Amino acid sequence: MVVNLVMPLPHTLIIGAGPAGLTAAYELTRRNAPVEVVEADDVVGGISRTVERDGWRFDIGGHRFFTKVGRVEEFWHEVLPDGDFLLRPRMSRIHYRGKLFDYPLRAGNALGNLGIVEAVRCVGSYVWARLRPPADQSHFEGWVSARFGTRLYRMFFKTYTEKVWGFPATELQADWAAQRIRNLSLAGAVRNALLPRRARGADITSLIEEFQYPKLGPGMMWERCAELVAKAGGTVTMGTSVTRVHRADGRAVAVTVAGPDGERRIEADHVISSVPLPELVRAVDPPAPPPVLAAADALRHRDFLTVALVVPADAGFPDNWIYVHTPGVRVGRIQNFGSWSPFLVRDGFTCLGLEYFVDEGDDLWESADDDLVTLGTAELEALGLVRPGAVSAGYVVRMPKAYPVYDSGYEQAVETMRHWLAEALPNVHPVGRNGMHRYNNQDHSMLTAMLTVENILDDADHDVWEVNVEEEYHEQADASSSSASAGGRHGTGRAAPVLPRRP
Numbered sequence: 001m002v003v004n005l006v007m008p009l010p011h012t013l014i015i016g017a018g019p020a021g022l023t024a025a026y027e028l029t030r031r032n033a034p035v036e037v038v039e040a041d042d043v044v045g046g047i048s049r050t051v052e053r054d055g056w057r058f059d060i061g062g063h064r065f066f067t068k069v070g071r072v073e074e075f076w077h078e079v080l081p082d083g084d085f086l087l088r089p090r091m092s093r094i095h096y097r098g099k100l101f102d103y104p105l106r107a108g109n110a111l112g113n114l115g116i117v118e119a120v121r122c123v124g125s126y127v128w129a130r131l132r133p134p135a136d137q138s139h140f141e142g143w144v145s146a147r148f149g150t151r152l153y154r155m156f157f158k159t160y161t162e163k164v165w166g167f168p169a170t171e172l173q174a175d176w177a178a179q180r181i182r183n184l185s186l187a188g189a190v191r192n193a194l195l196p197r198r199a200r201g202a203d204i205t206s207l208i209e210e211f212q213y214p215k216l217g218p219g220m221m222w223e224r225c226a227e228l229v230a231k232a233g234g235t236v237t238m239g240t241s242v243t244r245v246h247r248a249d250g251r252a253v254a255v256t257v258a259g260p261d262g263e264r265r266i267e268a269d270h271v272i273s274s275v276p277l278p279e280l281v282r283a284v285d286p287p288a289p290p291p292v293l294a295a296a297d298a299l300r301h302r303d304f305l306t307v308a309l310v311v312p313a314d315a316g317f318p319d320n321w322i323y324v325h326t327p328g329v330r331v332g333r334i335q336n337f338g339s340w341s342p343f344l345v346r347d348g349f350t351c352l353g354l355e356y357f358v359d360e361g362d363d364l365w366e367s368a369d370d371d372l373v374t375l376g377t378a379e380l381e382a383l384g385l386v387r388p389g390a391v392s393a394g395y396v397v398r399m400p401k402a403y404p405v406y407d408s409g410y411e412q413a414v415e416t417m418r419h420w421l422a423e424a425l426p427n428v429h430p431v432g433r434n435g436m437h438r439y440n441n442q443d444h445s446m447l448t449a450m451l452t453v454e455n456i457l458d459d460a461d462h463d464v465w466e467v468n469v470e471e472e473y474h475e476q477a478d479a480s481s482s483s484a485s486a487g488g489r490h491g492t493g494r495a496a497p498v499l500p501r502r503p
């Protein structure tokens, strides 16, 4: 009698076909482990999808492919052939009251835009702030004004910050400003503005002055990855949500999914979850204890919508995106998708993505698409970025839960859920961005998935919660979510302020 001593590989159910879920699926199928991915939406890629409307393709925000994690870089190039990647120059400017300021600031350009009178006023305001610093520097406004003067603060910090986070800058704590722009001073900014780029010595900056980008957008990566998973024997079921995670005997035993054909139960040895952490906790049956459910209710997100407007190519701009610091409009940032890749747009036209930072259910979120297209068109014209009548079509994409909110209780809430899950359902593995309520970009979302697969298949003991913690990363002094301020480094907005708690 022959005894088969080879243990069958565990069956893993993956919730979500975003970067984290599909990376996990790819890594599992690579090792012949059975895997089923369940995706609520009808497109893959999650927040890193590429939306397609009438042949136009665009991102949820622009998604740069840049990583310091070698295995992520290798993964990208294993999934997509090199020929599918473009190496794009990075260009972005700040729109302020009809003028476009280079970012990072350059002296000649800044002076030319401000004019000598305003430049003198800015210096005066700076000197005044040094002599009579604001009494209260515990908030963002006081902290930044003390270091740059009120005039520069208003131009390059206030409006954009308030749009992104939806709070007055006087309610944002200063420690975030200190963390984000700690190495920045007016003197440093001026020095930075005057010196030629190479002399600034910031190798990280120069590294990401170019970035990789799949020619059909980030969704191309995840569409291809889903195909490879299916080819290797995994399944990716679209339009189907996980509604319950069943637990028994100290572990998860199955999930219930709801799709077009109704509900069904899928047994699983492991569950990898990229759904927002609170949703995972709420789905567990029998339910989590009240304090854990209370922790789930305590977490919040900031939401995002894009109004994509089609304009003639010559009405576009060379920037990948423009930060809108001009007061009086609600748009926060404008992408030119034609500058990301010519393959996203059509001959003679480009597509501009107006980004609005919103809360689900607020007036913008609830507005009809036609009204949003009208608003976006009016704001684009008011900013002087296109001539009246240039917009020929518009599309709206809403992305709930784009940003996990860090507020005063979030860390404790995450800890509570994380520890309960680890004890009550050790075979359920939260990964990714909202899955862990972390400001993870694609690369770190993917890395959490890669390490989780090793935990499942190799009994490795990786603590995936350590990914991105304490890591000196290229975004550390970025201004893209605090401001597009003088001399800051480039980044994708990983750091986030601790927001006040909403009642």
Ligand SMILES: Cc1cc2nc3c(=O)[nH]c(=O)nc-3n(C[C@H](O)[C@H](O)[C@H](O)COP(=O)(O)OP(=O)(O)OC[C@H]3O[C@@H](n4cnc5c(N)ncnc54)[C@H](O)[C@@H]3O)c2cc1C
Pocket (backbone or CB within 6 Å): 015, 016, 017, 018, 019, 020, 021, 038, 039, 040, 041, 044, 045, 046, 047, 048, 060, 061, 062, 063, 064, 065, 066, 240, 241, 242, 243, 274, 275, 276, 279, 304, 402, 403, 431, 432, 433, 434, 435, 440, 441, 442, 443, 445, 492
């Ligand atoms: C404006 C913006 C710009 C960004 N720019 C960059 C950038 O330049 N570079 C970069 O690397 N990263 C960028 N990111 C971050 C990047 O988008 C995320 O890190 C990445 O998409 C996270 O992957 P994920 O798989 O963890 O989660 P997600 O992308 O959120 O995917 C989760 C998936 O789970 C599905 N799901 C949720 N609930 C259920 C359920 N109950 N059942 C089944 N499926 C479910 C969702 O539909 C979704 O498809 C940006 C993010 C934003 C918001």
